[in-house]
Amino acid sequence: MIGKRCLVTGATSGIGAVTAEELARLGAEVILVGRDPKKCEEMRNRLEQRTGNDAVHSMVADLSSQAEVRRLAETVRERFDRLDVLVNNAGALFLERRESVDGIEMTFALNHLAYFLLTNLLLDRLKAAAPSRIVVVASDAHRGASINFDDLQSQRKFKGLRTYSQSKLANVLFARELARRLEGTGVTINALHPGVVNSSFFSSGEGPAWWVMRRVAGLIAISSEQGAKTSVYLASSPEVEEVSGAYFVKQRNVKPASAAQNDEVASRLWRVSEEMTGLVTSS
Structure with missing residues (x-):
C-alpha cells in the first residue's frame, strides 16, 4: 500500500481504528475521520508511534450531519488531488428513535446517507486515482430486512434492531447500484460483514437492553482485530482488484x-x- 492514500471513517475505535492501523502498517497514507477532536489526535499519534508511518492525518466530522459530511469532503478535496481507498465504516445502533440535525431518523442518516453522500462527493478524487476502491462496512443483519419506502424513517413504528437491519440492507444495495454506475471507471466498490465484533459499538448505550447486548457480545463476539480483516483485505488485496458490487464475509x-x-x-x-x-448524481 506504499503510495496509496486511504480515508477511513469511524477510525477512532473498534474495527475502524484497527483498519486504519493495518493500512498504515502496510505503508499507506491514512486519513482518519472521527467525531471527537481529542480522540482523533490521540489516534493519529498512536498510529504514527505503533506503525512508524508519519503519513497519518486526522479530520473531525459528525457524519450524521449532512453539512458536516459536505465540509469533510470539501476539506479532503482541498488538501488532496486523489484518493485510492475510501472505507465507509462509521455507524451505530440506536434502540430509541432519535433524529439528526437534518431531521432525519439517526440510523438511516448515519449508517446509509452518510455513506451515500460522502462517497459521491469524493468520487472524482477516487476516479483520479483509478484503479481505486470503495469499501462499505455493512452487516449480515441485512438478511431478513427490507426497505420500507412507506416508512423509511420509522416514524410510524420504530424498532431499533429492525431499523438497523434496514440500514445495513441499504448499505449492500448502495454498493450494488454504485458498482453498476462505476463500470469502466476503474473504481470498485464492495460491501462486507465484519462479524459480530466486541467493540465500542456495544458500549455506547445505557439501560437493560444494552446490558443484555453487551453480555451476549462478550460471549459470542470476535475481536476488533478479527473484525477488521475483511475491510483491510478489500482495501489492499490484489485478489479483489477487479471485483466490484460483491459482498464479502471472512474475506x-x-x-x-x-x-x-x-x-x-x-x-x-x-x-x-x-x-x-x-x-x-450521474446515471
Whole structure:
C-alpha cells in the first residue's frame, strides 16, 4: 500500500481504528475521520508511534450531519488531488428513535446517507486515482430486512434492531447500484460483514437492553482485530482488484440476501437518497 492514500471513517475505535492501523502498517497514507477532536489526535499519534508511518492525518466530522459530511469532503478535496481507498465504516445502533440535525431518523442518516453522500462527493478524487476502491462496512443483519419506502424513517413504528437491519440492507444495495454506475471507471466498490465484533459499538448505550447486548457480545463476539480483516483485505488485496458490487464475509465473496440483489429496489433507494441529500448524481 506504499503510495496509496486511504480515508477511513469511524477510525477512532473498534474495527475502524484497527483498519486504519493495518493500512498504515502496510505503508499507506491514512486519513482518519472521527467525531471527537481529542480522540482523533490521540489516534493519529498512536498510529504514527505503533506503525512508524508519519503519513497519518486526522479530520473531525459528525457524519450524521449532512453539512458536516459536505465540509469533510470539501476539506479532503482541498488538501488532496486523489484518493485510492475510501472505507465507509462509521455507524451505530440506536434502540430509541432519535433524529439528526437534518431531521432525519439517526440510523438511516448515519449508517446509509452518510455513506451515500460522502462517497459521491469524493468520487472524482477516487476516479483520479483509478484503479481505486470503495469499501462499505455493512452487516449480515441485512438478511431478513427490507426497505420500507412507506416508512423509511420509522416514524410510524420504530424498532431499533429492525431499523438497523434496514440500514445495513441499504448499505449492500448502495454498493450494488454504485458498482453498476462505476463500470469502466476503474473504481470498485464492495460491501462486507465484519462479524459480530466486541467493540465500542456495544458500549455506547445505557439501560437493560444494552446490558443484555453487551453480555451476549462478550460471549459470542470476535475481536476488533478479527473484525477488521475483511475491510483491510478489500482495501489492499490484489485478489479483489477487479471485483466490484460483491459482498464479502471472512474475506470470501458470498451471496447477500435476495433483497440485497434487487436492482429495482437499489435504483429506487438511490433516487430517494439523492432527494434526501439534495445531491444530483450521474446515471
